[in-house]
Amino acid sequence: MKITVVGAGAVGASCAEYIAIKDFASEVVLIDIKEGFAEGKAMDLMQTASLNGFDTKITGVTNDYSKTADSDVAVITSGLPRKPGMTREELISTNAGIVKSVAENLIKHSPNVILIVVSNPMDTMTYLAHKATGLPKNRIIGMGGALDSARFKYRLAEALECPASDVDGMVIGGHSDTGMIPLTRLATRNSVSVSEFLSQDKLDYVKEETKVGGATLTKLLGTSAWYAPGAAVSAMVQAIGCDSKKMFPCSTLLEGEYGMSDISIGVPVIIGRNGIERVVEIELDDAEKAKMTESAEAVRKMNNVLSDMNLI
Secondary structure, three states: EEEEEEEOOOOHHHHHHHHHHOOOEEEEEEEEEEOHHHHHHHHHHHOOOOOOOOOOEEEEEOOOOHHOOOOOOEEOOOOOOOOOOOOOOHHHHHHHHHHHHOOOOOHHHHHOOOEEOOOOOOHHHHHHHHHEEEEEHHHHEHHHHHHHHHHHHHHHHHHHHHHHEEEEEEEEEOOOOOEEEEOOHHEEEOOHHHHHOHHHEEEHHHHHHHOOOHHHHHHHHOOOOHHHHHHHHHHHHHHHOOOOOOEEEEEEEEEEEEEEEEEEEEEEEEOOOEEEEEEEOOOOOHHHHHHHHHHHHHHHHHHHHHHHHHOO
């Protein structure tokens, strides 16, 4: 299996590293516009192969998409990262042009590729990839919900004072500080509702800390996080490569599901060899439905900027 990662920065390099360490892919191609940058990252990572025990070949190239030909999966991380105080939405004017160009170049050389979009604002960039490429909806996946859910489970485990492996939960909705919907009502610790262990005040705290998870890290680090995003992407790529039919909340193009159409937003999906193999519709309560509607309205507002920029 051949994987391309576009953007050799912190997120892209972490993604390539985690994919290689899991040792299910034959090749990972890192591509970047900065001369020699991807080549250096690839060489550095390959020098860990004997130490970390993987056989995946990692190569780096500078802006030569012909080297990505026949990729099974391509991950788009390229674009500006967030800076402290910057919203994901503020990135749209710069990142939209980058993502559109990258998606078109990938399809040119790998017509059967499955795209995973990481660039922010992620739901709008996922929607743009659909419009720019015309690919079937199963072959374009936005990463956000997988990352947000990992952050949710981290905060739940912290509040419960238990191992993260004890906890299950998901975040749906838009990948933004205001659009995320951590489903505390459905979260569990070894199949027992977390409400059996945590007060409503504590659950509300967990929910709010999850929603600002990215902003919290950006403030601490001075830029966007990279370990958890890279791990989230690698888990999705592995689900495709191993045809594991694993369920993740991801941004996907809805065509009537959840009462919505012509929008990419985070909902649970089954991921396998064909990409998104099924959208899972869960029963939301009235409050969750209202939040989902509000989140979708915010995403549509961002999507409208694409029209104003003549990108769709």
